[in-house]
Structure formats: structure tokens, C-alpha cells
Amino acid sequence: MREYAQIFQGTAFTSKSPKEVEILNDYLFCINSKGMIEKIVAPEDTVFQDLLDVYQGKENFHRLAEGQYFLPGFVDLHVHAPQWAQSGTALDIPLYDWLNTYTFPLESKFSDLAFAKNVYEDVVSTLLANGTTTALYFATVHKEASLLLAEICAEKGQRGLVGKVVMDDPEQNPTFYRDADTQTALADTEEFILAVKELAKSTKQGVYPVVTPRFIPSCTEEGLKGLGELAAKYDTYVQSHCSESDWAHSYVQERLQKNDAFALNDFGLLRDKSVMAHCNFLDEDDADLFAETGTAVAHCPISNAYFANSVIPIAHLHSKGVEIGLGSDISGGFSPSLFDNARQAVMSSRMLEDGVNPTLPAEERGVPASRITINEAFYFATAGGGESLSLPIGRLAESYAWDVQIIDTKIVSAKLPIFNEHEDVNDVFQKIMYLVRPENIREVWIQGDKVHSRS
Ligand code: GUN
Numbered sequence: 001m002r003e004y005a006q007i008f009q010g011t012a013f014t015s016k017s018p019k020e021v022e023i024l025n026d027y028l029f030c031i032n033s034k035g036m037i038e039k040i041v042a043p044e045d046t047v048f049q050d051l052l053d054v055y056q057g058k059e060n061f062h063r064l065a066e067g068q069y070f071l072p073g074f075v076d077l078h079v080h081a082p083q084w085a086q087s088g089t090a091l092d093i094p095l096y097d098w099l100n101t102y103t104f105p106l107e108s109k110f111s112d113l114a115f116a117k118n119v120y121e122d123v124v125s126t127l128l129a130n131g132t133t134t135a136l137y138f139a140t141v142h143k144e145a146s147l148l149l150a151e152i153c154a155e156k157g158q159r160g161l162v163g164k165v166v167m168d169d170p171e172q173n174p175t176f177y178r179d180a181d182t183q184t185a186l187a188d189t190e191e192f193i194l195a196v197k198e199l200a201k202s203t204k205q206g207v208y209p210v211v212t213p214r215f216i217p218s219c220t221e222e223g224l225k226g227l228g229e230l231a232a233k234y235d236t237y238v239q240s241h242c243s244e245s246d247w248a249h250s251y252v253q254e255r256l257q258k259n260d261a262f263a264l265n266d267f268g269l270l271r272d273k274s275v276m277a278h279c280n281f282l283d284e285d286d287a288d289l290f291a292e293t294g295t296a297v298a299h300c301p302i303s304n305a306y307f308a309n310s311v312i313p314i315a316h317l318h319s320k321g322v323e324i325g326l327g328s329d330i331s332g333g334f335s336p337s338l339f340d341n342a343r344q345a346v347m348s349s350r351m352l353e354d355g356v357n358p359t360l361p362a363e364e365r366g367v368p369a370s371r372i373t374i375n376e377a378f379y380f381a382t383a384g385g386g387e388s389l390s391l392p393i394g395r396l397a398e399s400y401a402w403d404v405q406i407i408d409t410k411i412v413s414a415k416l417p418i419f420n421e422h423e424d425v426n427d428v429f430q431k432i433m434y435l436v437r438p439e440n441i442r443e444v445w446i447q448g449d450k451v452h453s454r455s
């Protein structure tokens, strides 16, 4: 019999397809020394009992208690780590004012490494406690503090993809918060990429550098072009904001006479490893371009409710072959939880389909075929995020990383309403998706290592 580093036994939920959730009832998950799922064994499989005979009772055998379930860890495709310090505040003003009045002054404080350490340690721990095992982070323009965020991810065991933000246009950014000039922005980005690649060698789960122009309005054309070249040279991830609000969208149209999707592509910034946040205003050609280049959309439903002045037609984009994952967009979105964002994704899609103007006749109100189910929201939060990043994460399947959250439905302070011992497991899944709170997330594992537990 093969030797495994660890074996876990219990019932798991994982996406089979965007619309279907697979229930693995009381399976064994055999994990190798690299933290990957090497074998999944069903109870009716002949080796099931053999494995139990060998491993049961050993330290590396973990059996879930009654009422506990495995979910894949969440993949948050869009988090502004420094903005955690202002989460939940200042959401009543438009994006442009919000950036200038609150966000840039806050982010400028991350030149102070002691302040950065405080916030970054807390945001990484908070995301872990909310079941997020992989996060695609915007840091700030500061190279050192951005590297500190990657180091904190490495140390806490989170799979962090981190970008030093580029804001090199002296005309568009405040003097107190921007890159010194374009050449410095590019040189800092290159040094940052090399430093994170070096750091990654000492981690099991991986940390990754991300080329990060904040959005077209903060960057010069020379800067954007240089960043595209760096992404190609080092084959890195790329992240930015695309077509987020009426304001951002029309700003790019006026400046470059094209939609920002095409502008980003012309600068070499739409690649298979690109993730663009929001994308509320993609038109049909933009969406085709995303599908062709393999660029993914980070769908940020809570944030969009505040800044977009619209609802993104996520079902339509997905049907056109665009890869989609979920993003919290802390702090444009107030919640660090992808459970909360999955719930909002479903609710927003229902509002788009069913319409929100009750003065119109029912048949004229909404956009047909817009709704998504909670199964699809779960897919976006897990497997969809993994596919967007081209990493073997987000599914409980062989050859995927053992990134899981152990959900306890019986925690006294946050008990789920399960009154029937023989409750249909699919109903349990839906209750988990709609009702779980951080208290229910008993343990979180990344790449075979326990990174969070709540006793
Ligand atoms: N566009 C440019 N910067 C930001 C940001 O920090 N948050 C959001 N939501 N949109 C942006």
C-alpha cells in the first residue's frame, strides 16, 4: 500500500460543474508529503477498509466529527490588503471621491512598515479565519511594505498573490501618494517580482508576484507598456481594475478613444494569467477579448452594489466563456467573507433578472437569464477562482492541493438549523452556503498544513 502523509475522512462538497455540486459522502482523502490530494477513496472501494485498518488511530489520520464537513478553501480574486484598516466605512460617496478622500491617504501610511505589519498580519489572519486559502492582493505603491505582505502570507501559510501597486502618472495622482516617476515604478516592480520569486522558494503553498497597474487612470502609457513587458518577461500574473464605474469607463474612452479592455490588451496586460476586477461595463467585444486572451473577471458583488451604479451580467459573461471568480474587494466591499460575497452574488443576479423598478410592468423590468444559483456562486468562490489563476486549487479532487475549510454545523454560538438526523446532504450544503459564520469554520488547511483553528 502507498504511504500517505495524512488521511482525512469525512463528507465533502466540491464543484462538479458550474451548476452541479458533487457530494462525497464519508470519503477518504489521501494527502502526500507535498500537500496534494493523491487519492480519493469512496466507502464502497475495496481499499477503503485496508486504509482504515492501517491509519485509524494514528496521528496523521483525521476523521470529522458528526455535523462537520469539508469545503474547498475559498479563492478571493480581489483584495486591497491595506484597505482592511477602513473596511466598513466611507461607502456613501462615489468611487472617485472615495479614492481621493479616504483611500489614498490611508494607503500612503504604508510607507511606515510598523503600521503595515499590524494591518497586514490582521488581514491575512482574518481571511484565513473566513476560509480564504488563496488571495490575490493589491498592496500599495511601496515596494518594501508590499514585500512585507508577501512575507506575512508566506509565514502564515496562505497562498498569497501580491502586487506592488503602480500609480506613476503625476497628473492624476496626489503628490503624497504615487510612484516617484515611471522609471522608478518599473524598476521597483521588477525588484519586487524578483524578491517574491525568491521568497516563494521557501514556501510549500507558493506566493506569487503580480504586475499591478492600479487602473488606467492612475498610470502613464509608458508605465502601462513597461508593465506589460515585465509581465511577459517574467511570465507573471497581472491584475487591475477594468470598466468598474461609469466614471472610470468613460475616463478611459475620453483619454484613449477605446474601452479599457482593449487599451489594457494593447499594453500587453490581458494574458492568461490576468485577473481584472469588476468589469461591470464590458461590451460584447470586450467579453470576447477576455475569453480569447484567457483573462478572468474578479466579480465583486458587494463592492459593485456601492460603486458600479449597475449590476454586472455575470451569467451572460460566463456563458460567453469568460473565466470568473469572486472577489471581496476589501474595502470597496465591506466583508472579508466570500460566503457573504457568494450570497450577494446570488441576490444581485436575481435583482438583475427580476428588475428593481416596480413601476414598470413585470415583463419589462429585468434582464432575462441573469440569475445564478448558490451552486454557481460556490463554483465562482472555489473552482472558478482556481481556473482563473490556472492553479490546481478550488476543488477536492485528485492532483489538487489540500486546501480546505472544515465547517462545523453544531457550534453552539452559530448552530445551523439542522433538526433532522437524516437531513438531505444537499440541503445541508445550501444551509452552509447561506448561514455559515466565521464561528462555524473550525479549521482551515492549506497545502496539507493547518493554518487556522478555532477551539
Ligand atoms: N479603482 C481604482 N482603485 C480602486 C480601489 O482601490 N477600489 C476600487 N473598488 N476601485 C478602484
Ligand code: FE
Pocket: 078, 080, 241, 277, 329, 332
Ligand atoms: Fe478594487
